[in-house]
Amino acid sequence: DVKVTQSSRYLVKRTGEKVFLECVQDMDHENMFWYRQDPGLGLRLIYFSYDVKMKEKGDIPEGYSVSREKKERFSLILESASTNQTSMYLCASRLKQGVNRGYTFGSGTRLTVV
Amino acid sequence: SQKIEQNSEALNIQEGKTATLTCNYTNYSPAYLQWYRQDPGRGPVFLLLIRENEKEKRKERLKVTFDTTLKQSLFHITASQPADSATYLCALGDDKIIFGKGTRLHILP
Numbered sequence: 001d002v003k004v005t006q007s008s009r010y011l012v013k014r015t016g017e018k019v020f021l022e023c024v025q026d027m028d029h030e031n032m033f034w035y036r037q038d039p040g041l042g043l044r045l046i047y048f049s050y051d052v053k054m055k056e057k058g059d060i061p062e063g064y065s066v067s068r069e070k071k072e073r074f075s076l077i078l079e080s081a082s083t084n085q086t087s088m089y090l091c092a093s094r095l096k097q098g099v100n101r102g103y104t105f106g107s108g109t110r111l112t113v114v
Numbered sequence: 115s116q117k118i119e120q121n122s123e124a125l126n127i128q129e130g131k132t133a134t135l136t137c138n139y140t141n142y143s144p145a146y147l148q149w150y151r152q153d154p155g156r157g158p159v160f161l162l163l164i165r166e167n168e169k170e171k172r173k174e175r176l177k178v179t180f181d182t183t184l185k186q187s188l189f190h191i192t193a194s195q196p197a198d199s200a201t202y203l204c205a206l207g208d209d210k211i212i213f214g215k216g217t218r219l220h221i222l223p
Binding site for chain 2: 004040041042043045048058090092097101102103104105106107108110
């Protein structure tokens with residue numbers, strides 16, 4: 001069964017810490033995405049990557065960066081965590097652009113910044 | 115700007131009946147539209163994709179319609195069961211997709 005795996009289900013970090021959220025997919029997908037999901041706001045795109053070493057800003061990139069050194073791994077980095085980054089973070093992947101299939105999501109990481 | 119609206123935040127349906135969820139969009143002409151299911155504390159799971167030249171698509175008890183004139187998609191679950199209770203998300207886009215906020219469906223036994 002194909003999978004997107006997020007390294008942690010729950011995470012608690014302190015304000016100001018640098019936080020790494022890891023996402024790995026085993027489907028040889030080219031495209032990977034990071035979303036955050038908040039009540040009343042839905043899913044919002046933070047960053048995405050269409051291929052290794054490539055990255056593009058989504059709708060809310062401020063306070064975040066990403067890394068994609070290998071095709072299967074896409075990391076989200078909170079440079080200096082703040083309480084307003086408390087959220088559910090979801091990683092997703094897709095085979096590639098132009099192939100109209102659904103996204104495969106991970107189970108999510110619920111991050112609390114205290 | 116592009117906007118997606120799902121008809122209601124929550125919907126209660128009696129077991130065995132057909133549940134119908136609505137997704138409307140504005141300022142956009144997507145080539146295809148998707149529906150996802152999300153259970154509490156989990157990531158969304160892809161259910162169905164329908165293209166702009168398809169009027170209707172079915173998968174088991176699920177049926178999706180796509181009306182590009184009305185800019186609307188309807189998502190139907192026939193013979194609904196309590197296990198169908200979840201949040202259902204509509205998503206559209208040709209490249210980067212955008213998601214609606216979802217409708218929480220409760221199937222009452």
